[in-house]
Amino acid sequence: MSVILKVEHLAKSFGGVKAVTDVSFEVRAGELKALIGPNGAGKSTCFNMLMGQLKPSSGRVSLDGQDITGHSPRDVWRRGVGRTFQITGTYQSMTVAENVQMALISHHRKIYSFLPRAHRMYREEALALLALVGMADQANRACAILAYGDLKRLELAIALAHEPRLLLMDEPTAGMAPRERISLMQLTADIVAERGISVLFTEHDMDVVFAHSHHIMVLNRGELIADGTAAQVRANARVQEVYLGGGTLFSPEDAHG
Amino acid sequence: MGLLIAQLLTGLANAAALFLVASGLSLIFGVTRIVNFAHGSFYMLGAYIGLTLMNILPGHVGFWGSILLAGIAVGLIGVVVEILVLRPIYRAPELFQLVATFGVILVIQDLTLMTWGAEDQLGPRAPGLRGVIRILGEPVPLYDLALIGITPFVLFGLWWLITKTRLGVLVRAATQDREMVGALGVNQSWLFTGVFFLGSALAGLGGAIQLPKGGADLLMDFNIIAAVFVVVVIGGMGSLPGAFIASVLISVLNVFGVAYLPSSTLVLMFVVMAIVLTVRPFGLLGREEVAGEHGQVGEPERPIRPFGLTGRLIFGAIVLALALLPLYGSPFAQVLITDIVIFCLFAASLQFILASGGLVSFGHAMFFGGGAYVSALAVTYADTPMELAFLLAPLGAGLIAILVGWFCIRLSGVYFAMLTLAFSQLIWSLVFQWGEVTGGDDGLVNIWPAAWLSDTTAYYLFTLLVGLGGIVFLRHVIHSPFGYALRATRDSARQAEATGIDVRRVQWVAFAFAGMMAGLAGGLFVFSKGSIFPNELEIAKSFDALIVVFLGGVKTLSGAVVGGAFFESVKDWLTRLEYWRLVLGLVIIGVVIVAPEGIVGTARRVGERLGLVKEGEGTR
Numbered sequence: 001m002s003v004i005l006k007v008e009h010l011a012k013s014f015g016g017v018k019a020v021t022d023v024s025f026e027v028r029a030g031e032l033k034a035l036i037g038p039n040g041a042g043k044s045t046c047f048n049m050l051m052g053q054l055k056p057s058s059g060r061v062s063l064d065g066q067d068i069t070g071h072s073p074r075d076v077w078r079r080g081v082g083r084t085f086q087i088t089g090t091y092q093s094m095t096v097a098e099n100v101q102m103a104l105i106s107h108h109r110k111i112y113s114f115l116p117r118a119h120r121m122y123r124e125e126a127l128a129l130l131a132l133v134g135m136a137d138q139a140n141r142a143c144a145i146l147a148y149g150d151l152k153r154l155e156l157a158i159a160l161a162h163e164p165r166l167l168l169m170d171e172p173t174a175g176m177a178p179r180e181r182i183s184l185m186q187l188t189a190d191i192v193a194e195r196g197i198s199v200l201f202t203e204h205d206m207d208v209v210f211a212h213s214h215h216i217m218v219l220n221r222g223e224l225i226a227d228g229t230a231a232q233v234r235a236n237a238r239v240q241e242v243y244l245g246g247g248t249l250f251s252p253e254d255a256h257g
Numbered sequence: 258m259g260l261l262i263a264q265l266l267t268g269l270a271n272a273a274a275l276f277l278v279a280s281g282l283s284l285i286f287g288v289t290r291i292v293n294f295a296h297g298s299f300y301m302l303g304a305y306i307g308l309t310l311m312n313i314l315p316g317h318v319g320f321w322g323s324i325l326l327a328g329i330a331v332g333l334i335g336v337v338v339e340i341l342v343l344r345p346i347y348r349a350p351e352l353f354q355l356v357a358t359f360g361v362i363l364v365i366q367d368l369t370l371m372t373w374g375a376e377d378q379l380g381p382r383a384p385g386l387r388g389v390i391r392i393l394g395e396p397v398p399l400y401d402l403a404l405i406g407i408t409p410f411v412l413f414g415l416w417w418l419i420t421k422t423r424l425g426v427l428v429r430a431a432t433q434d435r436e437m438v439g440a441l442g443v444n445q446s447w448l449f450t451g452v453f454f455l456g457s458a459l460a461g462l463g464g465a466i467q468l469p470k471g472g473a474d475l476l477m478d479f480n481i482i483a484a485v486f487v488v489v490v491i492g493g494m495g496s497l498p499g500a501f502i503a504s505v506l507i508s509v510l511n512v513f514g515v516a517y518l519p520s521s522t523l524v525l526m527f528v529v530m531a532i533v534l535t536v537r538p539f540g541l542l543g544r545e546e547v548a549g550e551h552g553q554v555g556e557p558e559r560p561i562r563p564f565g566l567t568g569r570l571i572f573g574a575i576v577l578a579l580a581l582l583p584l585y586g587s588p589f590a591q592v593l594i595t596d597i598v599i600f601c602l603f604a605a606s607l608q609f610i611l612a613s614g615g616l617v618s619f620g621h622a623m624f625f626g627g628g629a630y631v632s633a634l635a636v637t638y639a640d641t642p643m644e645l646a647f648l649l650a651p652l653g654a655g656l657i658a659i660l661v662g663w664f665c666i667r668l669s670g671v672y673f674a675m676l677t678l679a680f681s682q683l684i685w686s687l688v689f690q691w692g693e694v695t696g697g698d699d700g701l702v703n704i705w706p707a708a709w710l711s712d713t714t715a716y717y718l719f720t721l722l723v724g725l726g727g728i729v730f731l732r733h734v735i736h737s738p739f740g741y742a743l744r745a746t747r748d749s750a751r752q753a754e755a756t757g758i759d760v761r762r763v764q765w766v767a768f769a770f771a772g773m774m775a776g777l778a779g780g781l782f783v784f785s786k787g788s789i790f791p792n793e794l795e796i797a798k799s800f801d802a803l804i805v806v807f808l809g810g811v812k813t814l815s816g817a818v819v820g821g822a823f824f825e826s827v828k829d830w831l832t833r834l835e836y837w838r839l840v841l842g843l844v845i846i847g848v849v850i851v852a853p854e855g856i857v858g859t860a861r862r863v864g865e866r867l868g869l870v871k872e873g874e875g876t877r
């Protein structure tokens with residue numbers, strides 16, 4: 001499998017706080033890769049540097065061999081990367097379907113047209129995407145009143161509208177019931193397998209992680225401490241220390257205790 | 258050489274009052290995140306109160322004591338304003354706060370008029386500092402030297418207060434992280450009140466301390482506020498040293514401007530501001546605001562809908578009734594409705610960027626008046642036929658909006674509001690001071706429509722067609738992909754960028770488009786009146802539109818139109834009252850606090866309660 005995303009020595013500090021230090025990894029085409037780690041480990045910061053929401057302090061990000069370090073989110077989007085956010089940022093003043101239609105309007109480069117009626121554009125396509133993520137029956141609801149789990153599904157539909165080759169999903173199942181998590185992740189896995197999309201995702205639910213990822217990376221205090229298959233990661237001594245050492249699963253304070 | 262030094266000293270002396278006012282504004286903003294547009298009014302009150310006290314209290318102690326007391330009195334007035342007006346709306350969207358402080362300006366203007374009368378008042382001279390000394394042969398007033406001596410102490414005093422005292426620790430904590438103050442176990446609302454006292458007192462001191470050089474008049478509030486915004490924007494919002502440097506820069510520049518480029522004094526400071534912002538978008542010492550993952554303030558928006566059948570029928574009936582007006586209405590009614598339609602188009606264009614784009618522009622009149630002036634200039638100097646000159650109004654205004662937008666769009670929220678206000682003052686100053694070309698205060702006259710439109714009824718129908726057409730088009734654009742994209746940038750800029758929407762560019766285009774539509778209204782205006790004067794470019798004109806949009810209901814275009822029609826109809830009646838500003842100001846403050854959804858929003862809510870309108874059915 002070819003390498004689609006390559007990250008070399010990525011680092012970010014906020015003032016004195018080193019949020020991410022020297023992270024290097026690869027994502028291969030068609031792969032589902034999980035990035036796990038305790039709260040505050042630097043996962044979201046990594047994602048933000050990959051897609052350009054944050055400029056890295058140092059290091060390099062390349063997509064298909066082309067350097068995209070510090071490029072704007074728009075540029076990275078144009079190159080076929082979609083993402084969902086830990087804290088969702090859907091358009092509150094639009095309906096569920098309109099949110100997807102907006103993404104499709106952007107995808108078809110129709111943002112600057114003043115004449116057509118937006119709510120009729122790409123409606124069928126939008127409904128199909130919503131059906132795909134199991135939101136068809138909520139198409140006409142106002143986005144502002146959705147449950148959190150549904151917002152996550154909506155974000156997935158929005159990201160898919162651009163037919164991405166790489167999806168970055170920051171906690172895609174947060175706010176869902178355990179069974180819903182598994183089923184959504186299964187759904188995601190099916191969709192990306194069918195469309196040949198690679199996925200990098202963060203997740204706190206270990207059941208989801210071990211059930212659905214081909215490879216797992218573990219980040220702790222901004223440092224990548226493991227990268228491998230589920231079995232390799234489980235066997236990794238440092239990971240065990242971080243996750244099991246102190247008993248509490250996600251407390252970073254326990255890591256070096 | 259002597260002259261240069263004398264001028265430099267005058268500039269430094271003038272900087273004193275400006276710095277006091279600007280530092281107060283900065284301080285209040287830093288902690289409460291409210292841009293107090295009424296800050297100029299506090300300055301004016303400081304001058305009047307100081308003057309009254311100086312007439313009562315004699316001697317040295319009386320003079321300096323009056324200045325101090327004026328500061329304290331204004332600080333207390335600030336506290337009253339904070340408690341009555343701002344406390345209820347700290348959590349409201351920025352626009353509401355800005356509009357509320359504008360209401361305060363109006364109220365204070367009339368209260369000042371009631372108390373001190375309309376006459377300009379000359380300030381007394383400072384006892385013991387009446388004379389001049391000669392520096393290299395040039396006379397320099399002693400009082401100027403005193404001011405130059407005092408300013409560093411004020412700067413140092415504030416610095417000490419902010420860095421060395423407990424209040425300062427809290428202020429700094431609040432400036433950086435408002436939630437943290439709560440965590441420190443401090444009563445946040447009293448911290449806000451305290452800061453408001455301090456900030457207002459500084460403005461009051463500024464007003465009182467400049468008395469021997471200036472005096473007191475009723476225009477002081479607007480005159481200083483534009484300068485203060487420029488200072489704060491140049492220095493960097495929330496930075497005291499920045500405010501100091503910028504005050505000195507602007508004041509010194511002004512003095513030299515008066516001496517060497519007398520016809521460009523007003524423009525000069527805006528030019529400096531434009532240059533600084535091009536190089537440093539957040540001012541000399543300002544820091545970029547880190548955009549966090551924030552949600553929207555206020556009530557969540559409802560999805561918009563195109564007009565239903567009922568809406569279309571009602572709109573059609575109104576248009577028909579208006580179109581047939583010449584058959585049954587008087588010429589006076591036609592003139593009145595011409596004015597109303599023009600104003601509604603202007604207000605609707607503002608509502609478009611305000612509501613869909615979340616861009617709170619405080620200088621929208623520059624496009625209305627700007628468009629009108631472009632037409633008028635074309636007619637006056639190039640004998641352009643009316644039809645072409647009319648088209649130049651929206652084009653010219655659009656061009657101005659593209660230029661101004663380039664500077665403004667890069668900043669967000671209150672910075673954007675202040676900058677648009679400053680630019681509108683720039684355009685106004687240009688027109689006002691460049692008398693040879695623009696006629697200055699005398700305006701441009703004899704700008705009449707072509708023969709086929711010269712009849713009142715013909716022009717009425719033309720206005721109806723173009724004005725209502727413009728409003729319908731604005732509505733259409735709100736529902737177009739571009740309108741949706743604009744709303745997307747407002748709802749979540751991060752999401753928009755991540756899905757390929759160029760947030761800044763979309764906002765820029767929207768700004769230019771709104772400017773163009775305002776220019777269209779300006780074009781209709783100038784040919785309906787046959788003349789144009791600089792007051793169509795004034796801050797007050799921009800505020801008229803803001804108030805209308807606000808009173809009608811910010812969130813709907815129909816609100817702007819209803820508000821515009823309402824305002825234009827009652828204006829004649831209202832302005833005949835002696836204290837109409839007081840009434841209007843109180844109404845505005847009342848609406849902000851009690852019915853923030855405006856006429857249309859409140860009507861809809863009431864309708865929903867009574868079951869007349871279906872839940873969520875919008876008229877947009």
Ligand SMILES: Nc1ncnc2c1ncn2[C@@H]1O[C@H](COP(=O)(O)OP(=O)(O)OP(=O)(O)O)[C@@H](O)[C@H]1O
Nearest residue numbers: 014017019037038039040041042043044045046086
């Ligand atoms: N804008 C910022 N300014 C300062 N510090 C930041 C900023 N963003 C993140 N941090 C810090 O960087 C570290 C990593 O944060 P990040 O959000 O990347 O963690 P995370 O792994 O995504 O955690 P979680 O599982 O809670 O989402 C944290 O210590 C956080 O406080």
Ligand SMILES: [Mg+2]
Nearest residue numbers: 043044045086
């Ligand atoms: Mg995170």
